[in-house]
Amino acid sequence: MVNANPQSHYVGPGLVQAEVTRTLSILVDNEPGVLARVIGLFSGRGYNIDSLTVTETEHEKHLSRITIVARGTPAVIVQIKHQLERLVPVHRVRDLTDEGVSLERELALVKVVGKGEKRNEALRLAEVFRASVVDTSLEHFVFEITGKASKIETFLNLLTEVGLVEVSRTGIAAIGRGAASM
Amino acid sequence: MARQMTGAEMVIKALADQGVEFVFGYPGGAVLPIYDELFQQEQVKHILVRQEGGAVHSAEGYARSTGKVGVVLVTSGPGATNAVTGLTDALMDSIPIVCLTGQVPTHLIGNDAFQECDTVGITRPCTKHNWLVKNVNDLARVIHEAFQIARTGRPGPVVVDIPKDIQFATGNYVGPSNIGHKTYKPRLKPEAAGIRDAVELIASAKRPVFYTGGGVINSGPKGSQLLREFVRLTGFPITSTLMGLGAYPAADKQWLGMLGMHGTYEANMAMHGCDVMINIGARFDDRITGRLDAFSPGSKKIHVDIDPSSINKNVRADIPIVGDVAYVLEDMLRVWKAKSPVLDKPAHKAWWKQIDTWRAKKSLSYKTSSDVIMPQYAVERLYELTKDRDCYISTEVGQHQMWAAQFYRFEEPNRWLTSGGLGTMGYGLPAAIGAQVAHPKSLCIDIAGDASILMNIQECSTAVQFDLPVKVFILNNQYMGMVRQWQQLLHGNRLSHSYTEALPDFVKLAEAYGWVGMRCEKPDELDDAIKEMINIKRPVIFDCRVAQLTNCFPMIPSGKAHNDMLLGETTDEEVGRAIGKEGKVLV
Numbered sequence: 074m075v076n077a078n079p080q081s082h083y084v085g086p087g088l089v090q091a092e093v094t095r096t097l098s099i100l101v102d103n104e105p106g107v108l109a110r111v112i113g114l115f116s117g118r119g120y121n122i123d124s125l126t127v128t129e130t131e132h133e134k135h136l137s138r139i140t141i142v143a144r145g146t147p148a149v150i151v152q153i154k155h156q157l158e159r160l161v162p163v164h165r166v167r168d169l170t171d172e173g174v175s176l177e178r179e180l181a182l183v184k185v186v187g188k189g190e191k192r193n194e195a196l197r198l199a200e201v202f203r204a205s206v207v208d209t210s211l212e213h214f215v216f217e218i219t220g221k222a223s224k225i226e227t228f229l230n231l232l233t234e235v236g237l238v239e240v241s242r243t244g245i246a247a248i249g250r251g252a253a254s255m
Numbered sequence: 256m257a258r259q260m261t262g263a264e265m266v267i268k269a270l271a272d273q274g275v276e277f278v279f280g281y282p283g284g285a286v287l288p289i290y291d292e293l294f295q296q297e298q299v300k301h302i303l304v305r306q307e308g309g310a311v312h313s314a315e316g317y318a319r320s321t322g323k324v325g326v327v328l329v330t331s332g333p334g335a336t337n338a339v340t341g342l343t344d345a346l347m348d349s350i351p352i353v354c355l356t357g358q359v360p361t362h363l364i365g366n367d368a369f370q371e372c373d374t375v376g377i378t379r380p381c382t383k384h385n386w387l388v389k390n391v392n393d394l395a396r397v398i399h400e401a402f403q404i405a406r407t408g409r410p411g412p413v414v415v416d417i418p419k420d421i422q423f424a425t426g427n428y429v430g431p432s433n434i435g436h437k438t439y440k441p442r443l444k445p446e447a448a449g450i451r452d453a454v455e456l457i458a459s460a461k462r463p464v465f466y467t468g469g470g471v472i473n474s475g476p477k478g479s480q481l482l483r484e485f486v487r488l489t490g491f492p493i494t495s496t497l498m499g500l501g502a503y504p505a506a507d508k509q510w511l512g513m514l515g516m517h518g519t520y521e522a523n524m525a526m527h528g529c530d531v532m533i534n535i536g537a538r539f540d541d542r543i544t545g546r547l548d549a550f551s552p553g554s555k556k557i558h559v560d561i562d563p564s565s566i567n568k569n570v571r572a573d574i575p576i577v578g579d580v581a582y583v584l585e586d587m588l589r590v591w592k593a594k595s596p597v598l599d600k601p602a603h604k605a606w607w608k609q610i611d612t613w614r615a616k617k618s619l620s621y622k623t624s625s626d627v628i629m630p631q632y633a634v635e636r637l638y639e640l641t642k643d644r645d646c647y648i649s650t651e652v653g654q655h656q657m658w659a660a661q662f663y664r665f666e667e668p669n670r671w672l673t674s675g676g677l678g679t680m681g682y683g684l685p686a687a688i689g690a691q692v693a694h695p696k697s698l699c700i701d702i703a704g705d706a707s708i709l710m711n712i713q714e715c716s717t718a719v720q721f722d723l724p725v726k727v728f729i730l731n732n733q734y735m736g737m738v739r740q741w742q743q744l745l746h747g748n749r750l751s752h753s754y755t756e757a758l759p760d761f762v763k764l765a766e767a768y769g770w771v772g773m774r775c776e777k778p779d780e781l782d783d784a785i786k787e788m789i790n791i792k793r794p795v796i797f798d799c800r801v802a803q804l805t806n807c808f809p810m811i812p813s814g815k816a817h818n819d820m821l822l823g824e825t826t827d828e829e830v831g832r833a834i835g836k837e838g839k840v841l842v
């Protein structure tokens with residue numbers, strides 16, 4: 074955080090904070106509208122979401138887990154956390170990045186169309202990235218790849234050269250390292 | 256033991272079990288079963304408003320003047336959408352409201368049925384929480400939960416949307432006990448460390464100021480009582496936001512008056528120059544801080560708030576304390592008394608001396624006139640002639656609201672009902688009606704503007720039906736005065752559509768509704784006219800004709816700092832030049 078005016082300790086003009094990216098794990102009651110509440114909060118208050126995933130994780134307890142990758146200044150991230158905690162169905166919010174424990178994975182399905190040398194190169198790249206072939210014909214592959222978002226990003230960049238036509242990504246699932254649970 | 260009954264019966268039973276005396280509502284197809292139950296009992300009384308927007312503001316006035324939850328009952332579709340402004344208003348000002356809405360039967364939801372709207376979708380961002388009840392066995396629990404959530408923590412409005420088939424269905428009723436929510440557990444008691452640090456900082460202050468807000472009122476009578484005790488014990492100056500007026504008595508010598516955009520010079524200068532700011536239940540709203548990077552640059556700040564998201568939102572707190580004001584003050588007082596700190600008396604004396612020089616500016620003074628009634632004078636006289644009575648004052652939104660805040664002096668909490676956060680024109684009349692319902696013997700006055708009053712004028716009819724002798728005191732300047740003032744400040748005095756042409760004859764309008772109508776145009780007739788109004792046992796519209804082009808001062812122009820105020824003697828040219836390019840984009 075850079076305080077442009079040491080006389081003043083306010084968030085606001087004069088104080089320049091760099092944006093950071095944080096992975097938040099949110100445990101919620103799986104009740105109707107809960108995702109709309111969370112998303113509405115982000116759009117209503119102008120917060121940025123880079124990735125969002127949600128699924129029921131504990132069926133008997135009706136609990137879902139929402140993983141959000143949010144971008145903002147540290148002050149905004151703290152606001153996001155508090156605003157989320159204010160929502161009635163929210164049990165807990167953890168900033169996995171801040172706690173330094175974030176384990177993050179994403180899955181992508183990637184379609185590549187091409188013939189000849191491009192097709193061979195696509196297959197070689199898939200091997201290098203440990204992507205598996207889940208569907209194929211003589212002129213296309215569908216690869217499945219899992220890993221950190223950055224790895225998927227690199228894979229996709231390379232594939233653009235060899236016939237990438239379609240991508241479907243799950244968004245990030247994240248969990249804290251170590252024995253402690255949420 | 257669970258009892259079998261219909262959903263509609265459950266609604267009334269749950270309200271009765273919650274101790275609800277009054278419901279403000281308006282019927283329609285989707286709530287007919289509930290209205291049928293209302294008809295067959297006497298415990299819960301129904302106040303029929305004339306528009307659903309009026310119902311929510313009345314419930315707000317009721318809630319604000321009693322500390323209880325205000326209850327609203329409206330039908331689906333347009334009934335629910337008409338309630339949205341009031342719900343947003345209650346959310347911004349942290350007013351506890353339970354709003355029950357009818358909904359089309361569950362099997363029609365999503366089919367664009369007649370009078371269907373996505374009530375929970377529409378009200379999600381303007382409520383603290385909301386529910387669509389799809390199983391009659393959940394209904395009673397949800398209503399009790401709704402009351403709990405509306406009332407506790409940072410209070411706010413909630414909506415329970417009840418499809419018509421659920422109102423007819425039979426199921427199990429559960430009572431209000433055993434409603435323990437899994438996730439909703441607001442923090443009331445503060446952490447000891449924060450209290451200790453705060454007491455230490457307060458004790459070491461040389462130029463302290465208390466800055467208090469609506470949170471003190473929401474904390475209940477105990478909050479105000481403890482605040483008074485603590486402030487008197489310290490001998491420090493105290494100011495408050497618009498929403499906090501009355502928590503500390505205006506007659507007290509430590510009182511600096513309201514702060515903020517139209518606050519007093521001494522309050523704003525004290526905020527600017529203090530070395531320790533003690534924020535109790537206020538949220539550093541932009542009307543208060545003015546320009547953020549120049550806001551009270553030399554002070555350490557203690558911020559007490561029940562809502563963790565309020566802390567560090569606009570202004571960084573050096574000592575944040577999350578908790579309910581009454582709990583926090585109780586702990587602070589205990590630690591303070593145990594420590595009995597030695598204060599820097601000479602520094603405080605110098606600080607008060609400085610404050611006295613600011614006070615001597617008499618920032619609320621205005622040019623008097625013997626020909627026309629000055630709006631400030633009208634409020635001053637209204638105050639003088641009603642101050643010994645049991646009064647509740649509401650307002651609409653505009654200059655008159657600010658003059659009411661400046662010139663009506665409040666000695667007790669819960670007496671001042673105004674739309675602060677949302678600034679909703681049309682709030683004051685229904686709010687006065689809600690207060691009058693709760694306090695039938697008191698004098699309930701809406702200090703109004705000529706434009707605002709027309710936004711919910713239909714509620715005059717409600718007052719007549721329920722024998723509510725409210726008074727509407729219109730400071731009639733024939734302008735949307737606050738808009739006109741801003742056009743003068745920002746837009747070269749081009750008064751685009753801020754003149755309220757074709758105003759009704761308010762006296763005849765009053766009479767048409769069955770009210771008493773009065774008009775006063777001369778300063779020397781004002782006192783007698785006000786006395787007459789007070790003594791009329793029926794509702795009265797008082798059309799007080801005031802000087803048309805008066806500006807509301809003092810004022811911190813938008814984008815400026817606290818020490819950059821415009822005072823009463825400002826000329827029109829200075830007013831026109833006061834706001835720079837950056838300030839213009841602000842509201």
Ligand SMILES: Cc1ncc(C[n+]2csc(CCOP(=O)(O)OP(=O)(O)O)c2C)c(N)n1
Nearest residue numbers: 653654655678680704705706707735736737
């Ligand atoms: C519902 C709504 N619409 C518009 C506004 C914007 N607004 C703020 S003050 C004001 C003028 C109010 O005029 P009046 O009631 O005559 O009061 P005065 O300022 O003259 O005392 C307007 C239009 C508002 N606050 N609320």
